[in-house]
Amino acid sequence: MFALLCSIFTYQPKLTFAQGALDIQAEAVIMIEADSGKILFQKNQDTALPIASMTKMMTEYLVHEAVKQGKIKWDRKTTISEYAYEISQDRQLSNVPLENQGTYTVQELYEAMAIYSANGATIALAELIGGTEANFVKMMNAKAKELGLTSAKFVNSTGLTNEDLKGKGPLGENATGENILSAKDCAVLARYLIKEYPDVLSTAAIPVKIFRENGKYPITMINWNKMLPGLGYTYTGVDGLKTGHTSAAGYCFTGTAEQNGMRLITVVMKTNSEAARFAETKKLLDYGFTTYEVKELYPAGYQLKGKKTISVPKGKDKEVSIATKKAVVVPVPIGVKNPYKVSYKLNKKELEAPTKKETKVGYMIIKSTEADDAGFVSGSELKTEVVTKKSVEKANWFILMFRGIGSFFGGLWSSAVDAIKGIF
Structure with missing residues:
Protein backbone atom coordinates (compact mmCIF):
# COMPACT_ATOMS: atom_id res chain seq x y z
CA MET A 1 0.00 0.00 0.00
CA LYS A 295 12.89 25.16 -19.48
CA GLU A 296 16.58 25.95 -19.56
CA LEU A 297 17.93 22.50 -18.77
CA TYR A 298 21.59 23.30 -19.35
CA PRO A 299 22.99 26.87 -19.21
CA ALA A 300 25.46 28.36 -21.67
CA GLY A 301 28.92 27.36 -20.49
CA TYR A 302 27.76 23.95 -19.22
CA GLN A 303 30.60 21.45 -18.74
CA LEU A 304 30.17 17.70 -18.74
CA LYS A 305 31.81 15.99 -15.78
CA GLY A 306 35.08 14.31 -16.78
CA LYS A 307 35.25 16.17 -20.11
CA LYS A 308 35.89 19.75 -19.09
CA THR A 309 39.11 20.24 -21.05
CA ILE A 310 40.79 19.30 -24.31
CA SER A 311 44.52 18.93 -24.85
CA VAL A 312 46.59 21.59 -26.67
CA PRO A 313 50.04 19.89 -26.76
CA LYS A 314 51.94 22.80 -28.29
CA GLY A 315 50.08 25.61 -26.58
CA LYS A 316 51.27 27.88 -23.79
CA ASP A 317 48.58 26.13 -21.78
CA LYS A 318 48.69 22.38 -22.31
CA GLU A 319 44.90 22.17 -22.18
CA VAL A 320 41.90 24.47 -22.50
CA SER A 321 38.45 24.41 -20.91
CA ILE A 322 35.51 23.54 -23.14
CA ALA A 323 31.80 24.16 -22.60
CA THR A 324 28.50 24.57 -24.43
CA LYS A 325 28.20 27.76 -26.47
CA LYS A 326 24.46 28.26 -25.90
CA ALA A 327 21.92 27.34 -23.28
CA VAL A 328 19.77 24.28 -23.98
CA VAL A 329 16.13 25.32 -23.72
CA VAL A 330 13.51 22.69 -24.56
CA PRO A 331 9.85 22.07 -23.75
CA VAL A 332 9.16 19.52 -21.03
CA PRO A 333 5.87 18.30 -19.57
CA ILE A 334 4.77 20.65 -16.79
CA GLY A 335 6.01 19.33 -13.45
CA VAL A 336 8.78 17.19 -14.97
CA LYS A 337 12.31 18.31 -14.03
CA ASN A 338 14.57 16.97 -16.76
CA PRO A 339 13.76 13.93 -18.93
CA TYR A 340 17.02 14.17 -20.91
CA LYS A 341 20.54 12.75 -20.71
CA VAL A 342 23.62 14.33 -22.28
CA SER A 343 26.92 13.20 -23.78
CA TYR A 344 29.76 14.77 -25.74
CA LYS A 345 30.78 14.01 -29.31
CA LEU A 346 34.10 15.76 -29.93
CA ASN A 347 35.63 16.16 -33.38
CA LYS A 348 39.23 15.91 -32.16
CA LYS A 349 41.16 14.55 -29.20
CA GLU A 350 43.49 17.57 -29.18
CA LEU A 351 43.83 21.03 -30.72
CA GLU A 352 46.65 22.71 -32.57
CA ALA A 353 48.00 25.97 -31.16
CA PRO A 354 47.33 28.78 -31.61
CA THR A 355 43.60 28.37 -31.15
CA LYS A 356 40.96 31.08 -30.71
CA LYS A 357 38.28 31.47 -28.05
CA GLU A 358 35.01 29.75 -29.02
CA THR A 359 36.72 27.34 -31.40
CA LYS A 360 34.19 24.60 -32.12
CA VAL A 361 35.39 21.21 -30.87
CA GLY A 362 32.20 19.17 -31.19
CA TYR A 363 28.70 18.83 -29.82
CA MET A 364 26.82 18.02 -26.67
CA ILE A 365 24.12 15.50 -27.53
CA ILE A 366 20.78 15.80 -25.72
CA LYS A 367 18.54 12.74 -25.82
CA SER A 368 15.37 11.80 -23.99
CA THR A 369 15.46 9.02 -21.41
CA GLU A 370 12.02 7.90 -22.65
CA ALA A 371 12.30 5.11 -25.25
CA ASP A 372 9.09 6.18 -27.01
CA ASP A 373 9.93 9.91 -27.13
CA ALA A 374 9.09 11.52 -30.50
CA GLY A 375 12.42 13.35 -30.70
CA PHE A 376 13.11 16.48 -32.70
CA VAL A 377 12.55 17.42 -36.33
CA SER A 378 16.33 17.10 -36.72
CA GLY A 379 16.28 13.52 -35.42
CA SER A 380 16.08 11.60 -32.15
CA GLU A 381 18.75 13.84 -30.59
CA LEU A 382 19.35 17.56 -30.19
CA LYS A 383 22.86 18.94 -30.68
CA THR A 384 24.42 22.08 -29.26
CA GLU A 385 27.95 23.28 -30.01
CA VAL A 386 30.82 22.75 -27.57
CA VAL A 387 33.54 25.40 -27.85
CA THR A 388 36.77 26.49 -26.15
CA LYS A 389 36.37 28.99 -23.32
CA LYS A 390 39.52 31.00 -24.07
CA SER A 391 42.29 31.49 -26.62
CA VAL A 392 45.53 29.54 -26.37
CA GLU A 393 48.75 30.91 -27.88
CA LYS A 394 51.42 28.66 -29.31
CA ALA A 395 54.26 27.90 -26.89
CA ASN A 396 57.70 29.19 -27.94
CA TRP A 397 60.63 26.87 -28.70
CA PHE A 398 62.12 27.33 -25.22
CA ILE A 399 58.98 26.12 -23.44
CA LEU A 400 58.56 23.23 -25.88
CA MET A 401 62.23 22.24 -25.37
CA PHE A 402 61.88 22.09 -21.60
CA ARG A 403 58.62 20.17 -21.94
CA GLY A 404 60.46 17.69 -24.13
CA ILE A 405 63.26 17.39 -21.56
CA GLY A 406 60.70 16.98 -18.79
CA SER A 407 58.87 14.31 -20.73
CA PHE A 408 62.18 12.50 -21.44
CA PHE A 409 63.27 12.40 -17.78
CA GLY A 410 59.74 11.71 -16.69
CA GLY A 411 59.77 8.70 -18.99
CA LEU A 412 63.11 7.52 -17.54
CA TRP A 413 61.78 7.92 -14.01
CA SER A 414 58.66 5.95 -14.85
CA SER A 415 60.78 3.20 -16.39
CA ALA A 416 63.00 3.06 -13.31
CA VAL A 417 60.01 2.88 -10.98
CA ASP A 418 58.50 0.08 -13.08
CA ALA A 419 61.83 -1.80 -12.99
CA ILE A 420 62.08 -1.54 -9.20
CA LYS A 421 58.51 -2.67 -8.85
CA GLY A 422 59.39 -5.67 -11.01
CA ILE A 423 62.22 -6.65 -8.66
CA PHE A 424 59.96 -6.72 -5.67
Whole structure:
Protein backbone atom coordinates (compact mmCIF):
# COMPACT_ATOMS: atom_id res chain seq x y z
CA MET A 1 0.00 0.00 0.00
CA PHE A 2 2.85 2.36 0.88
CA ALA A 3 4.56 1.68 -2.48
CA LEU A 4 1.29 2.28 -4.32
CA LEU A 5 0.76 5.65 -2.59
CA CYS A 6 4.33 6.66 -3.39
CA SER A 7 3.85 5.79 -7.05
CA ILE A 8 0.68 7.91 -7.18
CA PHE A 9 2.27 11.00 -5.65
CA THR A 10 5.50 10.72 -7.68
CA TYR A 11 3.80 9.95 -11.00
CA GLN A 12 5.01 11.98 -13.95
CA PRO A 13 2.69 12.01 -16.98
CA LYS A 14 4.04 10.38 -20.11
CA LEU A 15 3.79 12.05 -23.49
CA THR A 16 2.40 8.94 -25.14
CA PHE A 17 -0.59 8.77 -22.80
CA ALA A 18 -1.54 12.42 -23.43
CA GLN A 19 -1.08 12.01 -27.16
CA GLY A 20 -3.25 8.93 -27.21
CA ALA A 21 -6.09 10.94 -25.74
CA LEU A 22 -5.73 13.67 -28.36
CA ASP A 23 -7.90 12.91 -31.38
CA ILE A 24 -7.00 15.16 -34.32
CA GLN A 25 -9.27 14.76 -37.33
CA ALA A 26 -6.80 15.30 -40.15
CA GLU A 27 -4.91 13.06 -42.55
CA ALA A 28 -1.50 14.19 -41.31
CA VAL A 29 -0.55 16.27 -38.27
CA ILE A 30 2.46 17.57 -36.42
CA MET A 31 3.15 20.07 -33.65
CA ILE A 32 6.63 21.25 -32.71
CA GLU A 33 8.21 23.80 -30.40
CA ALA A 34 9.80 26.36 -32.70
CA ASP A 35 13.16 27.04 -31.03
CA SER A 36 14.30 23.48 -30.36
CA GLY A 37 12.28 21.68 -33.03
CA LYS A 38 10.96 19.29 -30.35
CA ILE A 39 8.07 17.21 -31.65
CA LEU A 40 5.14 17.37 -29.23
CA PHE A 41 2.56 15.53 -31.32
CA GLN A 42 2.54 13.74 -34.64
CA LYS A 43 0.36 11.57 -36.85
CA ASN A 44 1.30 10.40 -40.35
CA GLN A 45 3.88 13.17 -40.21
CA ASP A 46 6.06 11.72 -42.98
CA THR A 47 3.25 11.12 -45.50
CA ALA A 48 3.71 13.39 -48.53
CA LEU A 49 0.44 15.14 -49.45
CA PRO A 50 -0.71 18.07 -51.61
CA ILE A 51 -0.17 21.35 -49.77
CA ALA A 52 -2.15 23.84 -51.89
CA SER A 53 -1.37 27.46 -50.90
CA MET A 54 0.87 26.42 -48.00
CA THR A 55 3.31 26.35 -50.94
CA LYS A 56 3.57 30.10 -50.54
CA MET A 57 5.70 29.64 -47.42
CA MET A 58 8.54 28.62 -49.75
CA THR A 59 7.81 31.56 -52.05
CA GLU A 60 7.89 33.86 -49.01
CA TYR A 61 11.20 32.35 -47.93
CA LEU A 62 12.78 33.03 -51.34
CA VAL A 63 11.43 36.60 -51.42
CA HIS A 64 12.96 37.33 -48.00
CA GLU A 65 16.22 35.68 -49.07
CA ALA A 66 16.38 37.77 -52.25
CA VAL A 67 15.87 40.94 -50.19
CA LYS A 68 18.54 39.90 -47.70
CA GLN A 69 21.00 39.18 -50.51
CA GLY A 70 20.32 42.58 -52.07
CA LYS A 71 18.85 41.15 -55.27
CA ILE A 72 15.59 43.07 -54.77
CA LYS A 73 14.25 45.72 -52.39
CA TRP A 74 10.84 46.02 -50.80
CA ASP A 75 10.17 49.29 -52.61
CA ARG A 76 11.28 47.97 -56.00
CA LYS A 77 8.58 48.16 -58.66
CA THR A 78 7.89 45.33 -61.09
CA THR A 79 5.69 45.13 -64.17
CA ILE A 80 2.87 42.60 -64.27
CA SER A 81 3.06 40.05 -67.09
CA GLU A 82 0.05 38.96 -69.11
CA TYR A 83 0.16 35.55 -67.38
CA ALA A 84 0.16 37.02 -63.84
CA TYR A 85 -2.55 39.50 -64.91
CA GLU A 86 -4.82 36.77 -66.32
CA ILE A 87 -4.56 34.63 -63.18
CA SER A 88 -5.14 37.67 -60.96
CA GLN A 89 -8.44 38.45 -62.71
CA ASP A 90 -9.91 35.03 -61.84
CA ARG A 91 -12.04 35.84 -58.79
CA GLN A 92 -12.92 32.17 -58.30
CA LEU A 93 -9.38 31.95 -56.97
CA SER A 94 -7.88 33.95 -54.13
CA ASN A 95 -6.62 37.10 -55.82
CA VAL A 96 -6.17 40.83 -55.82
CA PRO A 97 -6.92 42.09 -59.36
CA LEU A 98 -3.75 43.37 -60.99
CA GLU A 99 -3.46 45.66 -64.00
CA ASN A 100 -1.98 44.25 -67.20
CA GLN A 101 1.48 45.85 -67.52
CA GLY A 102 0.77 47.74 -64.30
CA THR A 103 3.59 48.34 -61.83
CA TYR A 104 3.56 47.29 -58.18
CA THR A 105 6.15 47.25 -55.41
CA VAL A 106 7.53 44.02 -53.98
CA GLN A 107 5.99 45.03 -50.65
CA GLU A 108 2.50 45.36 -52.16
CA LEU A 109 2.69 42.00 -53.94
CA TYR A 110 4.19 40.29 -50.90
CA GLU A 111 1.42 41.54 -48.60
CA ALA A 112 -1.22 40.38 -51.09
CA MET A 113 0.40 36.94 -51.11
CA ALA A 114 0.98 36.61 -47.37
CA ILE A 115 -2.33 38.09 -46.18
CA TYR A 116 -4.77 37.16 -48.91
CA SER A 117 -2.95 34.27 -50.63
CA ALA A 118 -3.18 36.24 -53.88
CA ASN A 119 -2.08 33.93 -56.69
CA GLY A 120 -1.44 36.50 -59.42
CA ALA A 121 0.72 38.52 -57.03
CA THR A 122 2.64 35.36 -56.14
CA ILE A 123 3.35 34.62 -59.81
CA ALA A 124 4.55 38.22 -60.32
CA LEU A 125 7.04 37.81 -57.47
CA ALA A 126 8.21 34.45 -58.82
CA GLU A 127 8.80 35.99 -62.24
CA LEU A 128 10.68 38.92 -60.72
CA ILE A 129 13.06 36.69 -58.75
CA GLY A 130 13.40 33.76 -61.14
CA GLY A 131 12.95 35.49 -64.48
CA THR A 132 10.20 32.97 -65.21
CA GLU A 133 7.99 30.95 -62.89
CA ALA A 134 9.61 27.79 -64.24
CA ASN A 135 13.05 29.01 -63.16
CA PHE A 136 11.62 30.04 -59.80
CA VAL A 137 10.25 26.51 -59.30
CA LYS A 138 13.78 25.19 -59.82
CA MET A 139 14.91 27.56 -57.07
CA MET A 140 12.13 26.27 -54.82
CA ASN A 141 13.18 22.65 -55.26
CA ALA A 142 16.85 23.51 -54.80
CA LYS A 143 16.09 25.38 -51.58
CA ALA A 144 13.94 22.48 -50.37
CA LYS A 145 16.91 20.16 -50.85
CA GLU A 146 19.20 22.60 -49.04
CA LEU A 147 16.81 22.77 -46.08
CA GLY A 148 16.49 18.98 -45.94
CA LEU A 149 12.83 18.79 -47.02
CA THR A 150 13.08 15.23 -48.32
CA SER A 151 9.41 14.92 -49.32
CA ALA A 152 9.27 18.17 -51.31
CA LYS A 153 8.10 18.38 -54.89
CA PHE A 154 7.24 21.84 -56.20
CA VAL A 155 5.65 22.33 -59.62
CA ASN A 156 4.54 25.97 -59.31
CA SER A 157 4.91 28.98 -57.02
CA THR A 158 1.30 29.18 -55.83
CA GLY A 159 -0.05 25.75 -54.95
CA LEU A 160 -2.81 25.97 -57.57
CA THR A 161 -3.61 23.06 -59.86
CA ASN A 162 -2.45 23.21 -63.47
CA GLU A 163 -6.12 23.51 -64.47
CA ASP A 164 -6.46 26.62 -62.28
CA LEU A 165 -3.39 28.04 -64.01
CA LYS A 166 -5.20 27.55 -67.34
CA GLY A 167 -2.38 25.39 -68.65
CA LYS A 168 0.02 28.36 -68.62
CA GLY A 169 1.96 27.33 -65.53
CA PRO A 170 5.43 25.75 -65.48
CA LEU A 171 4.00 22.27 -66.17
CA GLY A 172 2.61 23.28 -69.55
CA GLU A 173 -0.75 22.73 -71.18
CA ASN A 174 -1.67 19.08 -70.64
CA ALA A 175 0.30 18.10 -67.55
CA THR A 176 -1.11 17.47 -64.09
CA GLY A 177 0.43 17.64 -60.66
CA GLU A 178 0.39 19.49 -57.35
CA ASN A 179 2.99 20.65 -54.90
CA ILE A 180 3.74 17.93 -52.37
CA LEU A 181 5.16 18.05 -48.84
CA SER A 182 4.83 16.05 -45.63
CA ALA A 183 3.43 17.59 -42.45
CA LYS A 184 6.88 17.30 -40.88
CA ASP A 185 8.55 19.11 -43.77
CA CYS A 186 5.85 21.82 -43.66
CA ALA A 187 6.75 22.38 -40.01
CA VAL A 188 10.47 22.41 -40.80
CA LEU A 189 9.93 24.96 -43.58
CA ALA A 190 7.80 27.14 -41.29
CA ARG A 191 10.47 26.90 -38.60
CA TYR A 192 13.23 28.01 -40.97
CA LEU A 193 11.04 30.85 -42.24
CA ILE A 194 10.26 32.15 -38.74
CA LYS A 195 13.79 31.74 -37.36
CA GLU A 196 15.66 33.22 -40.32
CA TYR A 197 13.12 35.89 -41.26
CA PRO A 198 11.06 36.70 -38.15
CA ASP A 199 9.59 39.76 -39.90
CA VAL A 200 7.43 37.30 -41.83
CA LEU A 201 5.10 37.28 -38.82
CA SER A 202 4.53 41.02 -38.87
CA THR A 203 2.78 40.57 -42.22
CA ALA A 204 1.21 37.19 -41.56
CA ALA A 205 -0.42 38.62 -38.41
CA ILE A 206 -2.34 41.37 -40.26
CA PRO A 207 -6.05 40.44 -40.08
CA VAL A 208 -7.37 42.94 -42.64
CA LYS A 209 -5.79 45.37 -45.08
CA ILE A 210 -6.94 47.25 -48.17
CA PHE A 211 -4.86 46.56 -51.27
CA ARG A 212 -4.19 49.72 -53.29
CA GLU A 213 -6.88 51.75 -51.60
CA ASN A 214 -6.54 54.57 -54.16
CA GLY A 215 -5.79 52.32 -57.13
CA LYS A 216 -7.87 51.03 -60.03
CA TYR A 217 -8.83 47.78 -58.28
CA PRO A 218 -8.94 48.43 -54.50
CA ILE A 219 -9.89 45.35 -52.53
CA THR A 220 -10.23 44.52 -48.86
CA MET A 221 -7.92 41.65 -48.02
CA ILE A 222 -9.27 39.54 -45.13
CA ASN A 223 -6.62 37.12 -43.94
CA TRP A 224 -7.53 33.48 -44.62
CA ASN A 225 -6.05 32.63 -41.22
CA LYS A 226 -9.26 33.02 -39.23
CA MET A 227 -7.46 32.38 -35.92
CA LEU A 228 -6.16 35.96 -35.99
CA PRO A 229 -7.89 38.61 -33.82
CA GLY A 230 -11.45 39.41 -34.88
CA LEU A 231 -11.76 36.78 -37.62
CA GLY A 232 -14.10 34.23 -36.08
CA TYR A 233 -11.76 31.56 -34.71
CA THR A 234 -9.48 33.89 -32.74
CA TYR A 235 -6.86 32.16 -30.57
CA THR A 236 -4.57 34.01 -28.19
CA GLY A 237 -1.03 34.28 -29.52
CA VAL A 238 -1.69 33.18 -33.11
CA ASP A 239 0.26 35.33 -35.59
CA GLY A 240 0.68 33.08 -38.64
CA LEU A 241 1.24 31.40 -40.89
CA LYS A 242 -0.40 29.96 -44.05
CA THR A 243 -3.62 28.24 -45.06
CA GLY A 244 -4.27 26.15 -48.16
CA HIS A 245 -7.12 24.48 -50.02
CA THR A 246 -7.64 22.47 -53.19
CA SER A 247 -9.86 19.46 -53.79
CA ALA A 248 -6.84 17.17 -53.52
CA ALA A 249 -5.30 18.88 -50.50
CA GLY A 250 -8.51 19.43 -48.57
CA TYR A 251 -8.37 22.22 -46.03
CA CYS A 252 -4.88 22.54 -44.56
CA PHE A 253 -3.14 24.99 -42.26
CA THR A 254 0.34 25.66 -40.97
CA GLY A 255 -0.22 27.72 -37.84
CA THR A 256 1.98 29.28 -35.20
CA ALA A 257 1.28 30.86 -31.83
CA GLU A 258 3.29 32.12 -28.87
CA GLN A 259 2.27 32.09 -25.22
CA ASN A 260 4.41 32.52 -22.09
CA GLY A 261 7.64 32.56 -24.07
CA MET A 262 6.93 29.33 -25.95
CA ARG A 263 6.23 29.34 -29.68
CA LEU A 264 4.47 26.36 -31.23
CA ILE A 265 4.19 25.45 -34.91
CA THR A 266 1.28 23.24 -35.97
CA VAL A 267 0.38 21.57 -39.26
CA VAL A 268 -2.94 19.94 -40.10
CA MET A 269 -3.40 18.46 -43.56
CA LYS A 270 -6.48 17.27 -45.40
CA THR A 271 -9.19 18.27 -42.95
CA ASN A 272 -12.75 18.34 -44.32
CA SER A 273 -13.70 22.01 -43.92
CA GLU A 274 -12.41 25.51 -43.25
CA ALA A 275 -13.83 25.34 -39.73
CA ALA A 276 -12.22 21.94 -39.12
CA ARG A 277 -8.68 23.08 -39.90
CA PHE A 278 -8.95 25.76 -37.21
CA ALA A 279 -10.81 23.54 -34.73
CA GLU A 280 -8.14 20.83 -35.00
CA THR A 281 -5.38 23.42 -34.71
CA LYS A 282 -7.03 24.73 -31.55
CA LYS A 283 -6.96 21.22 -30.06
CA LEU A 284 -3.24 21.00 -30.75
CA LEU A 285 -2.46 24.43 -29.30
CA ASP A 286 -4.60 23.81 -26.22
CA TYR A 287 -2.75 20.55 -25.63
CA GLY A 288 0.67 22.11 -26.25
CA PHE A 289 0.24 25.16 -24.06
CA THR A 290 -1.41 23.31 -21.15
CA THR A 291 0.90 20.28 -21.18
CA TYR A 292 4.35 21.79 -21.79
CA GLU A 293 6.59 24.58 -20.60
CA VAL A 294 10.00 25.61 -21.89
CA LYS A 295 12.89 25.16 -19.48
CA GLU A 296 16.58 25.95 -19.56
CA LEU A 297 17.93 22.50 -18.77
CA TYR A 298 21.59 23.30 -19.35
CA PRO A 299 22.99 26.87 -19.21
CA ALA A 300 25.46 28.36 -21.67
CA GLY A 301 28.92 27.36 -20.49
CA TYR A 302 27.76 23.95 -19.22
CA GLN A 303 30.60 21.45 -18.74
CA LEU A 304 30.17 17.70 -18.74
CA LYS A 305 31.81 15.99 -15.78
CA GLY A 306 35.08 14.31 -16.78
CA LYS A 307 35.25 16.17 -20.11
CA LYS A 308 35.89 19.75 -19.09
CA THR A 309 39.11 20.24 -21.05
CA ILE A 310 40.79 19.30 -24.31
CA SER A 311 44.52 18.93 -24.85
CA VAL A 312 46.59 21.59 -26.67
CA PRO A 313 50.04 19.89 -26.76
CA LYS A 314 51.94 22.80 -28.29
CA GLY A 315 50.08 25.61 -26.58
CA LYS A 316 51.27 27.88 -23.79
CA ASP A 317 48.58 26.13 -21.78
CA LYS A 318 48.69 22.38 -22.31
CA GLU A 319 44.90 22.17 -22.18
CA VAL A 320 41.90 24.47 -22.50
CA SER A 321 38.45 24.41 -20.91
CA ILE A 322 35.51 23.54 -23.14
CA ALA A 323 31.80 24.16 -22.60
CA THR A 324 28.50 24.57 -24.43
CA LYS A 325 28.20 27.76 -26.47
CA LYS A 326 24.46 28.26 -25.90
CA ALA A 327 21.92 27.34 -23.28
CA VAL A 328 19.77 24.28 -23.98
CA VAL A 329 16.13 25.32 -23.72
CA VAL A 330 13.51 22.69 -24.56
CA PRO A 331 9.85 22.07 -23.75
CA VAL A 332 9.16 19.52 -21.03
CA PRO A 333 5.87 18.30 -19.57
CA ILE A 334 4.77 20.65 -16.79
CA GLY A 335 6.01 19.33 -13.45
CA VAL A 336 8.78 17.19 -14.97
CA LYS A 337 12.31 18.31 -14.03
CA ASN A 338 14.57 16.97 -16.76
CA PRO A 339 13.76 13.93 -18.93
CA TYR A 340 17.02 14.17 -20.91
CA LYS A 341 20.54 12.75 -20.71
CA VAL A 342 23.62 14.33 -22.28
CA SER A 343 26.92 13.20 -23.78
CA TYR A 344 29.76 14.77 -25.74
CA LYS A 345 30.78 14.01 -29.31
CA LEU A 346 34.10 15.76 -29.93
CA ASN A 347 35.63 16.16 -33.38
CA LYS A 348 39.23 15.91 -32.16
CA LYS A 349 41.16 14.55 -29.20
CA GLU A 350 43.49 17.57 -29.18
CA LEU A 351 43.83 21.03 -30.72
CA GLU A 352 46.65 22.71 -32.57
CA ALA A 353 48.00 25.97 -31.16
CA PRO A 354 47.33 28.78 -31.61
CA THR A 355 43.60 28.37 -31.15
CA LYS A 356 40.96 31.08 -30.71
CA LYS A 357 38.28 31.47 -28.05
CA GLU A 358 35.01 29.75 -29.02
CA THR A 359 36.72 27.34 -31.40
CA LYS A 360 34.19 24.60 -32.12
CA VAL A 361 35.39 21.21 -30.87
CA GLY A 362 32.20 19.17 -31.19
CA TYR A 363 28.70 18.83 -29.82
CA MET A 364 26.82 18.02 -26.67
CA ILE A 365 24.12 15.50 -27.53
CA ILE A 366 20.78 15.80 -25.72
CA LYS A 367 18.54 12.74 -25.82
CA SER A 368 15.37 11.80 -23.99
CA THR A 369 15.46 9.02 -21.41
CA GLU A 370 12.02 7.90 -22.65
CA ALA A 371 12.30 5.11 -25.25
CA ASP A 372 9.09 6.18 -27.01
CA ASP A 373 9.93 9.91 -27.13
CA ALA A 374 9.09 11.52 -30.50
CA GLY A 375 12.42 13.35 -30.70
CA PHE A 376 13.11 16.48 -32.70
CA VAL A 377 12.55 17.42 -36.33
CA SER A 378 16.33 17.10 -36.72
CA GLY A 379 16.28 13.52 -35.42
CA SER A 380 16.08 11.60 -32.15
CA GLU A 381 18.75 13.84 -30.59
CA LEU A 382 19.35 17.56 -30.19
CA LYS A 383 22.86 18.94 -30.68
CA THR A 384 24.42 22.08 -29.26
CA GLU A 385 27.95 23.28 -30.01
CA VAL A 386 30.82 22.75 -27.57
CA VAL A 387 33.54 25.40 -27.85
CA THR A 388 36.77 26.49 -26.15
CA LYS A 389 36.37 28.99 -23.32
CA LYS A 390 39.52 31.00 -24.07
CA SER A 391 42.29 31.49 -26.62
CA VAL A 392 45.53 29.54 -26.37
CA GLU A 393 48.75 30.91 -27.88
CA LYS A 394 51.42 28.66 -29.31
CA ALA A 395 54.26 27.90 -26.89
CA ASN A 396 57.70 29.19 -27.94
CA TRP A 397 60.63 26.87 -28.70
CA PHE A 398 62.12 27.33 -25.22
CA ILE A 399 58.98 26.12 -23.44
CA LEU A 400 58.56 23.23 -25.88
CA MET A 401 62.23 22.24 -25.37
CA PHE A 402 61.88 22.09 -21.60
CA ARG A 403 58.62 20.17 -21.94
CA GLY A 404 60.46 17.69 -24.13
CA ILE A 405 63.26 17.39 -21.56
CA GLY A 406 60.70 16.98 -18.79
CA SER A 407 58.87 14.31 -20.73
CA PHE A 408 62.18 12.50 -21.44
CA PHE A 409 63.27 12.40 -17.78
CA GLY A 410 59.74 11.71 -16.69
CA GLY A 411 59.77 8.70 -18.99
CA LEU A 412 63.11 7.52 -17.54
CA TRP A 413 61.78 7.92 -14.01
CA SER A 414 58.66 5.95 -14.85
CA SER A 415 60.78 3.20 -16.39
CA ALA A 416 63.00 3.06 -13.31
CA VAL A 417 60.01 2.88 -10.98
CA ASP A 418 58.50 0.08 -13.08
CA ALA A 419 61.83 -1.80 -12.99
CA ILE A 420 62.08 -1.54 -9.20
CA LYS A 421 58.51 -2.67 -8.85
CA GLY A 422 59.39 -5.67 -11.01
CA ILE A 423 62.22 -6.65 -8.66
CA PHE A 424 59.96 -6.72 -5.67
